[in-house]
Amino acid sequence: MQLDHVFGALSDATRRAIVMRLCDGEASVGELAKPFDMALPSLMKHIRILESSGLVTSEKTGRVRTCSLQTEALATVEVWLAAQREIWEQRLDRLEMYVEKLKKQEKSNARKRKSK
């Protein structure tokens, strides 16, 4: 479940649509294909990509393959994003503190100038 592959899988609108569909519950390949004006083999490729990214798993019983969402993979992405957010927010905080410090200095300088 590599971040590369998960992001890659989500970079295609068709695949995101499939993911969105699967958020609502399992579905067969045929069901997944319906909304798309696309040949089945093409759609199958997308499903394969989703599977190899770990976002989707599927199982075949009889002649129908049922796909389901693997939410942990999506969670992985959320975790990564959250980590980045934390870093840049910490930086913004430091920046803000620095600006505050500058403001105070400016004030005290102003006082000094006045008192001269």
Add this chain to the structure above:
Amino acid sequence: MQLDHVFGALSDATRRAIVMRLCDGEASVGELAKPFDMALPSLMKHIRILESSGLVTSEKTGRVRTCSLQTEALATVEVWLAAQREIWEQRLDRLEMYVEKLKKQEKSNARKRKSK
């Protein structure tokens, strides 16, 4: 700032590393390039891709181009993920409620069977 392009941009480890670096503050192309064993033009391509995805902006002053992170683009991805999460969690809630219902029925059936 298309979701396609943002996800696509993040699907490459080099570009994610650049994003991570930029979380810590602005950087020039040269600074960004240092950690990578990669020819400059190749790295520039990555920067271009990050720019066209909206994740990064850059400005050239003198001969140095300074890049900075555009956190809104990352936020867009977070929003999308959160939306999916909400959908599937709602479904899980419904499922849980359904299971609870089944359990209760089972209990009442058990009572009936006993009382017979």
Add this chain to the structure above:
DNA sequence: ACTATAGTTAGCTTTATGGCTAACCATTCA
């Protein structure tokens, strides 16, 4: 003015992506 620095452009490979058709299993249903 000369050199070094910082990017940029152009053009080339190799490999991956996204789509197609046509032909092929493998189950189910009549």
Add this chain to the structure above:
DNA sequence: TGAATGGTTAGCCATAAAGCTAACTATAGT
């Protein structure tokens, strides 16, 4: 058993991605 259904495999095409080198432009420093 024969036909319909649901996927699957194989192979083709066009375009884009990720890397390279070599040559070029434009500023900064001496």
